[in-house]
Amino acid sequence: MRELHRFPGGVHPSEHKAESSSRPIHEAFIPRKLVVPVRQHIGQPAKPVVELGDRVLKGQMIAEADGYVSTAIHAPSSGIISEIGLAKVPHPSGLPDLCISIETDGKDEWIAHEGVDWRIMEAAALRGYVRDMGLAGLGGAVFPSSIKLDPAGGPAIHTLILNGGECEPWITCDDRLMQERAEEILEGARIMQHLLGAQTLLAGIEDNKQEAIAAMRTAAEKLGLDIDITSMPTLYPGGGGKQITKTLTGLDTPSGGRTTDVGVQVFNVGTAYALARAILHGEPLISRIVTVTGHVLRPQNFEVLIGTQMSELVMHAGDREAMTGIIMGGPMMGFDVPNLDAPVVKSTNCVLAKSEETFPPRPREMPCIRCTQCVSVCPAVLQPQELYWFARARNFGKAQEYHLFDCIECGCCSYVCPSHIPLVDYYRFAKSEIWAREKEKRSSDIARERHEFHLFRIEREKKEKAARLAAKAQTKKTEAPTLAPEEQDAKKKLIAEALARAQAKKASITPKNTDGLPEEKKTEIAEIEARRAKIREVAKQPVEPEKH
Amino acid sequence: MATSTHVLQKNSVSRVMLLVLACLIPGILTYAWQFGWGIVINLVWASILALSLEALALRLRNFPIKPFLSDGSAIVTAWLLALSLPPLAPWWLTLVGMIFAIGVAKHLYGGLGQNIFNPAMVGFAVLIISFPAQMTQWSAPLAIAGHHLGFVESLAVIFGGGLPDGVALDAIVSATPLDTVRTGLMQQHTLGEIHSYSHIFGSLGGVGNEWVAAAYLAGGLTLWALRIISWHVPVAFLLGIWLTAGFLHWGDAGRYAAPWFQIAAPSAMLGAFFIATDPVSGSTTPIGRLIFGLAAGFLTVIIRVFGGYPDGVAFSILLMNLCVPLIDAYTQPRVFGEPRK
Numbered sequence: 024m025r026e027l028h029r030f031p032g033g034v035h036p037s038e039h040k041a042e043s044s045s046r047p048i049h050e051a052f053i054p055r056k057l058v059v060p061v062r063q064h065i066g067q068p069a070k071p072v073v074e075l076g077d078r079v080l081k082g083q084m085i086a087e088a089d090g091y092v093s094t095a096i097h098a099p100s101s102g103i104i105s106e107i108g109l110a111k112v113p114h115p116s117g118l119p120d121l122c123i124s125i126e127t128d129g130k131d132e133w134i135a136h137e138g139v140d141w142r143i144m145e146a147a148a149l150r151g152y153v154r155d156m157g158l159a160g161l162g163g164a165v166f167p168s169s170i171k172l173d174p175a176g177g178p179a180i181h182t183l184i185l186n187g188g189e190c191e192p193w194i195t196c197d198d199r200l201m202q203e204r205a206e207e208i209l210e211g212a213r214i215m216q217h218l219l220g221a222q223t224l225l226a227g228i229e230d231n232k233q234e235a236i237a238a239m240r241t242a243a244e245k246l247g248l249d250i251d252i253t254s255m256p257t258l259y260p261g262g263g264g265k266q267i268t269k270t271l272t273g274l275d276t277p278s279g280g281r282t283t284d285v286g287v288q289v290f291n292v293g294t295a296y297a298l299a300r301a302i303l304h305g306e307p308l309i310s311r312i313v314t315v316t317g318h319v320l321r322p323q324n325f326e327v328l329i330g331t332q333m334s335e336l337v338m339h340a341g342d343r344e345a346m347t348g349i350i351m352g353g354p355m356m357g358f359d360v361p362n363l364d365a366p367v368v369k370s371t372n373c374v375l376a377k378s379e380e381t382f383p384p385r386p387r388e389m390p391c392i393r394c395t396q397c398v399s400v401c402p403a404v405l406q407p408q409e410l411y412w413f414a415r416a417r418n419f420g421k422a423q424e425y426h427l428f429d430c431i432e433c434g435c436c437s438y439v440c441p442s443h444i445p446l447v448d449y450y451r452f453a454k455s456e457i458w459a460r461e462k463e464k465r466s467s468d469i470a471r472e473r474h475e476f477h478l479f480r481i482e483r484e485k486k487e488k489a490a491r492l493a494a495k496a497q498t499k500k501t502e503a504p505t506l507a508p509e510e511q512d513a514k515k516k517l518i519a520e521a522l523a524r525a526q527a528k529k530a531s532i533t534p535k536n537t538d539g540l541p542e543e544k545k546t547e548i549a550e551i552e553a554r555r556a557k558i559r560e561v562a563k564q565p566v567e568p569e570k571h
Numbered sequence: 572m573a574t575s576t577h578v579l580q581k582n583s584v585s586r587v588m589l590l591v592l593a594c595l596i597p598g599i600l601t602y603a604w605q606f607g608w609g610i611v612i613n614l615v616w617a618s619i620l621a622l623s624l625e626a627l628a629l630r631l632r633n634f635p636i637k638p639f640l641s642d643g644s645a646i647v648t649a650w651l652l653a654l655s656l657p658p659l660a661p662w663w664l665t666l667v668g669m670i671f672a673i674g675v676a677k678h679l680y681g682g683l684g685q686n687i688f689n690p691a692m693v694g695f696a697v698l699i700i701s702f703p704a705q706m707t708q709w710s711a712p713l714a715i716a717g718h719h720l721g722f723v724e725s726l727a728v729i730f731g732g733g734l735p736d737g738v739a740l741d742a743i744v745s746a747t748p749l750d751t752v753r754t755g756l757m758q759q760h761t762l763g764e765i766h767s768y769s770h771i772f773g774s775l776g777g778v779g780n781e782w783v784a785a786a787y788l789a790g791g792l793t794l795w796a797l798r799i800i801s802w803h804v805p806v807a808f809l810l811g812i813w814l815t816a817g818f819l820h821w822g823d824a825g826r827y828a829a830p831w832f833q834i835a836a837p838s839a840m841l842g843a844f845f846i847a848t849d850p851v852s853g854s855t856t857p858i859g860r861l862i863f864g865l866a867a868g869f870l871t872v873i874i875r876v877f878g879g880y881p882d883g884v885a886f887s888i889l890l891m892n893l894c895v896p897l898i899d900a901y902t903q904p905r906v907f908g909e910p911r912k
């Protein structure tokens with residue numbers, strides 16, 4: 024038995040797993056129309072490589088990875104490209120994004136595909152292949168897998184953890200996947216281990232999933248894979264990267280850092296499965312397991328084509344009267360989907376139908392009474408109540424000083440808060456404001472430079488003018504009032520110089536203010552930007568007023 | 572659109588406040604059993620005042636009345652103040668105290684969650700400075716009282732109806748043990764002498780009082796078991812009293828009462844578990860709470876022994892309330908993954 028370590032904080036929300044975990048994974052239907060966003064991962068959106076009217080086959084690449092931090096997008100089924108443009112996507116802001124729509128033909132005709140031999144393939148080529156297969160973390164973070172599988176540059180990875188925590192209530196997609204497809208998960212893990220060069224392979228599964236643990240252990244034995252499959256105590260957010268690392272290895276991820284800083288890489292079991300399908304069978308990431316649960320008649324896990332509308336999926340599971348909305352993800356970290364027609368994307372692990380009864384609206388927000396119940400559950404050991412004050416007061420410097428960016432937005436604090444304060448909203452707001460300010464600062468830096476350059480130019484022109492006048496006076500004195508050839512030359516030179524300056528100026532203006540930022544952050548900024556307006560509204564609402 | 576958790580633990584400010592009130596009940600019952608009806612009447616009176624003043628303040632500040640009135644915080648303030656006052660305190664004394672507690676300490680500072688000082692203690696401090704005479708007329712423990720006031724008689728005493736015929740004030744009031752010691756010492760008596768001429772002392776503290784203190788302790792431990800309060804403040808506070816009193820007692824046992832005696836005063840237990848633990852006006856970090864408690868305990872004894880007031884709990888807590896921002900700023904715990912300094 025592995026010695027387990029306790030991460031700080033954590034809560035025990037009611038699990039609600041039984042609703043959907045008892046039925047096997049069902050293949051969902053092929054919808055008539057698939058809407059596939061090109062931005063489903065952290066990083067650069069993929070670049071469309073198809074044209075309107077093209078016929079595409081299932082598994083055909085329709086958008087290619089654009090840059091290092093990116094990954095490809097594929098057609099989930101065969102059909103005709105019917106639209107390339109802005110469409111609804113599942114995002115808290117409700118803003119549309121670039122999507123490629125496919126009118127399916129129902130034939131579900133595959134493109135020719137076969138796996139590769141990962142044992143002989145060069146690592147870099149294999150990673151490129153992974154990127155072209157559209158793989159991204161399916162636990163919810165959707166970070167391109169090819170990058171996470173690249174140990175270069177960072178500290179050596181000694182341990183690979185397969186994350187079967189699935190600590191969010193209601194969600195059971197990883198549970199079912201482990202029960203039904205454990206071997207492929209482990210095949211995937213083996214390839215990951217190979218790419219990372221990790222000596223140790225671990226898997227952590229919360230102890231409310233005994234069947235999954237058993238299935239994984241049986242599969243490991245069958246494959247002869249050296250992996251330590253550990254049953255962890257059920258405690259939210261035990262499936263968080265830093266938390267599972269702590270639980271299984273005892274290592275503390277440094278504040279402000281990642282688990283790779285302590286030599287641990289964490290992959291969700293779903294990602295390992297998808298990787299195995301991609302490498303062993305050549306199947307790109309075009310579908311995923313989605314838990315459809317909550318206020319539906321038949322809560323269940325489905326294998327869903329990316330691009331399937333959520334509303335259709337809910338109907339498929341038996342929609343019920345009085346549904347009040349859909350949460351994408353779990354009740355702790357998920358968000359209300361503004362458009363029920365938004366498509367399932369790579370990060371959609373759960374479609375949770377709400378009703379007034381199961382998810383009553385948040386009660387009235389009361390002032391913080393500094394009870395510190397939030398402190399005692401925070402896995403990052405932050406002072407959520409102080410962060411809340413700083414965020415409200417827009418004292419972002421202080422918020423950063425109090426480690427705002429160590430907040431993993433797990434929501435434990437807002438879950439226990441007796442004052443029902445939507446604390447995480449405030450943290451997201453503060454983070455986005457800080458990013459926005461940094462962005463502004465960068466652009467003002469550029470403006471300042473430009474201004475300085477301007478002053479410099481005026482100064483120089485003054486000097487030149489003085490010199491010219493002096494020269495003129497000189498020539499006047501000595502020669503006829505015609506322009507001397509030297510003088511003409513000087514004039515030409517001045518014009519040429521001015522032109523060059525203008526060009527230089529143009530060049531100095533063009534760089535975008537976000538340049539020089541890591542890709543990941545850039546996208547984050549873009550996404551956050553969209554959310555900002557909304558969240559700002561929330562934060563603006565004073566706790567008190569609202570006259571009766 | 573809110574993206575914070577879609578589920579909430581069953582928890583609310585009212586629940587927290589109700590549990591605090593519930594944990595005060597053993598103390599109150601013991602109090603009534605040992606000292607008569609006065610405390611019950613005053614608790615009810617203080618609660619009525621608290622709710623009315625709170626409603627008025629909310630109204631003046633344009634706050635919605637219902638959610639804030641029902642949060643229970645005003646009643647907690649009322650009970651803490653009433654339990655700190657002499658049980659037969661005249662009605663107007665409680666009124667003045669509550670005006671300062673709810674009106675000034677709470678609402679002028681911004682209402683629930685914003686007050687720097689513990690409201691009940693502000694009310695208490697104002698009263699003890701302004702009306703020292705009334706504040707020292709403590710009910711005599713029934714065990715040694717010359718007359719046991721009935722419910723109606725108590726009501727009459729509190730609401731200005733005067734004493735029942737033939738009953739002298741001396742028969743129903745007495746100084747508290749702490750006050751007895753203080754005045755005795757001022758008259759150059761030794762502790763031994765004081766103990767021999769006064770009947771107010773029990774085995775640890777005062778007659779009756781020590782039972783009340785024990786009941787507060789029981790309620791306080793329940794509060795801790797329910798995780799409404801952490802252990803830091805009560806333990807540190809009592810330890811602060813103990814160490815300071817012990818040090819003095821060890822230096823001169825004839826002049827300075829034993830640490831047990833200081834701790835067995837109900838005000839110490841009430842302060843330790845119910846007042847110093849007030850989250851709003853207290854420290855929020857573990858080390859900060861230890862500092863807060865230790866210092867408040869220390870100051871309590873110093874004020875009791877060297878100050879001009881019969882008790883020091885209120886002043887010490889108010890003084891420490893003032894230091895909270897500083898304490899908190901310097902005692903931030905290490906966040907997860909932060910290197911040890």
Ligand code: SF4
Pocket residue numbers: 390391392393394395396397398407408411436439440441442443444446
């Ligand atoms: S749990 Fe809520 S009320 Fe309590 S300290 Fe934290 S933010 Fe304030």
Ligand code: SF4
Pocket residue numbers: 400401402403404405407429430431432433434435436437446447450
């Ligand atoms: S959301 Fe952030 S502050 Fe709140 S408990 Fe989680 S990590 Fe701590």
